[in-house]
Amino acid sequence: MSEEFMRRAIALALLNVRSGQGGPFAALVVKDGRIIAEGVNSVTVTNDPTAHAEVVAIRAACRALGGFQLDGCELYTSCEPCPMCLGAIYWARPARVFYAATAQDAAAAGFDDAFIYDELKHPPEGRRIPMRQMLSSESLAVFAAWREQSEKKPY
Numbered sequence: 001m002s003e004e005f006m007r008r009a010i011a012l013a014l015l016n017v018r019s020g021q022g023g024p025f026a027a028l029v030v031k032d033g034r035i036i037a038e039g040v041n042s043v044t045v046t047n048d049p050t051a052h053a054e055v056v057a058i059r060a061a062c063r064a065l066g067g068f069q070l071d072g073c074e075l076y077t078s079c080e081p082c083p084m085c086l087g088a089i090y091w092a093r094p095a096r097v098f099y100a101a102t103a104q105d106a107a108a109a110g111f112d113d114a115f116i117y118d119e120l121k122h123p124p125e126g127r128r129i130p131m132r133q134m135l136s137s138e139s140l141a142v143f144a145a146w147r148e149q150s151e152k153k154p155y
Contacts, residue, residue: 001098005030005076008038010100013053013078016040024109025053027077029061029070029094036073037061053077054085058092068155070094079106082113083120091155 005028012026023041030036039056043049054077062068073094079101081089089097107114115128124131146152 001074001096002030002033002076005035005074006078006098006100008035009076009078012038012040021045022051023053023111025077025079027053027057027075029057029073029075031061031065031070031073036064050084052082052085054081055088058088062092068092074098079103079111082106082111083116 009026009028012028013024016022016026017024021040022043022045025041026039028035028038037057037060039053039058039060041053042051042056045051054075057075057077058070061070061073065073070092075089075094075097077085077097077099080099080103081097082103103113106112119127124133
């Protein structure tokens, strides 16, 4: 745990706000005491709703490390991760995550993701964006092909 790295994440978030380039969030990935990658929220600049700071940093770190997992890495983020970022973090598998502001702090600033957690409690067809399963039996052929693939790289 390093206050220096967290201060860097907070400084990047503040710079992002002041530059008008995106939201008040930043993250960095650290390995062996060295910053591997940094990311800031760039949703509005890139018109990409997935361009949250953690996702941007994870993508850059994975490219830099040449792999899709962040083994032995730490993630420092200026705010507690949202549900999307949390999912990306679990898929990337860093050793630890450190955050500064809480989800409640973000909500007070207008970034409230509590509704997403609430949506997950509902069956797919009862969510705000209704979801309906289609062609289930046909889609199972894809998983069968994956299981049979001898050259696959599990993740």
